[in-house]
Every structure is written in structure tokens, then in C-alpha cells.
Amino acid sequence: MAAVLSSSSPITQVSQQPAHTNLQPQLLTRLQLDLRGERFSVDRETIMNLPESVLLCLFPNGLVLSRQSVALSDGGDNEEDEEIYGVDFDPKCFAYVLNFFRNASDTFYGTTTTPGLFAAQQHLSENAPASEFGPPLSQNPLLTKQAIIVLREELEYFAIPPKDGKASTDESGIANDALLEIKRECGQVLLDKRNIFTALQRNVNKENNVAEQHLIDMLCMSGFDREDAWGFRALEPSRCCISSIALVLLKTGIVHNGPPYQSEPAVTVDYGQMATAQKLLLFWRKPARKCWWDGVDVELSRPDQEPLNVKLWARRVWTLELSLVCADYFVMLSLTS
16 A cells, blocks of 8 residues: 555656756867858867957857757757857958967977977976066966967048038938948058058157057067058958957067077077066956047049048057967868858
């Protein structure tokens, strides 16, 4: 009787199937990204070691690096399923960043056939003077990792045509064809201005801004040149916006006298330059932003017409960041275009 009551109890009628104790989602080893129609297959470690400012552009709403969403959607764990992430980011810019970081990693850490710079300088972390570096490995990663300065610019521009022209908007604020053409031409004018520091230096001269001049000087002491151009620069589709990025290796003051390293010592350190480089560590994983307005007058050439003078306002947002490259992380495969 007791057995019958036990079997009819609502408690004992619960399924006796063993509970799944391993609820940890499976981490993705590679991500399939679709950047405006071009497919990339990228290692998870490569994504995680990209600069913070670039990651925010790629995944403004965050990124889940597990298969949990796939498993929950179909109730299975088929490893052959691929979740493709659609990313609104220029594929040429993405390739530029990955290629630069991969080449920097190969040069610093070496490849299977060629030793890198780190092999020749790794003794510095053991013999670094505490007065200059502090505890070598924990507080001075510049001795053991390749550092890259990441400088981005988001430029939004606004064209103000002459009032007596044909360019205008309708009652809903939608631009007519003449105004759209002026915007396209103004975008091309700005796109062709590839020098990195021209606009900021113009603002320095106008406002006598000492802090901005110090920023230019610091960047040029750390790896940039005053005549450098943006490494990548392009108009955003269907927007009055230009995205630019420049990457340079940080000058740490570590000088390699080779290969073939026939002179002694093989590696020397300029401690003054190293002190300057360490200031950039303030921007490691902590991107800093600067915004300013820039106004210029441009003359647009028109076939069989008088040149058109347009007032052009640009809102520029700079993002400065220092990124430290880890070994063997930058592997990328472009699948389709």
C-alpha cells in the first residue's frame, strides 16, 4: 500500500531523467562576420585583442562569444551550425586593422621561420633598472609587448550653400537633387584632405590651445609624423560622415642594432623616449575622446558654370587609444566579397 501511495504521489511522478548539470555555454572558437556583404572568419582571440574603440564600432550593442543563443533557438548543440554576425562596418577598414596588427605581431614575436624582435630584447625585462621602470614585468608591458597607437576620426559635415542657389529642402526637410550633389562634392573635398594633423593644427592656431598643441607634439614624439596621412579614410554610405583611422608602432626607445646583430650591444634603450612612451599607457584599454568644430570655405568646380562657394562645417571626434599586441592572435580569413 505504501508503495502504491508513493508511486501516485505528485512528488514521485516528476520525471526521473537525470538533470543536466553542465549549463555552461560552449565558447565559439571562430566568429563568422558579415561586414556589409563581405564575409570574414576570425578567431575569437583576435576579436578580443582588437582595440576597445574598434570593438565599440563593430559591436555597439555588445557581443556574445558563446553558442548559447544557437542552442536556445533550436534546442540542440550542433557544432556545424554557424551564427553569422551582421556588422555595419567598412570591410576594407577591418582588413586594414587586422593586417597591421598581424604584421606587427609577426615582426615583434617572430614566425615559425623568422625570430622576432622580442627574442633579442627579452633580457631587458630582467635587467631593467627599477628607478626607470619599476617592477619590470608587471608595470612596464612595453618591454614584452608590441604597442600600437590607434587614432580614429569620425567627421560629420554640414554644407551651407548660397541662399540664392537652387539647392534647398522641401517642407519635410528633405534635400533636393542640387543640395544632394553639393553634399557629395563637399564630402569628396574633405575625403581628399588626408593629412592627419592639418585640421587640429588649424584649430590650435585659431584658439591658441596649448593642450591641443601638446597632444600633437606628444603623438609626433611617440610614432607619428606631422605630415602623416590617415591609413584608411572613407565616406560612410548614405551619410554625410567620413571615418578615418591611423595606426603606428609606438616608439619605446628600444633600439635594435640588427639583424644580423653584429654590433654590441645588440639592443640599446633610450630611457628618455621610454619615459615618453610610458605616458601613452594611460590610454591602454581607456580610449580618450576629443571633439571640436571646424569651419572652412570651399570652392566647388562646376562644368560650364561659375565655381560655387560653400561654407562647410565639420564636427570632428578623435579617439586615441594604445593597444598592446599579444602573440599569435591576429589570424583572419576573408571568405567572400
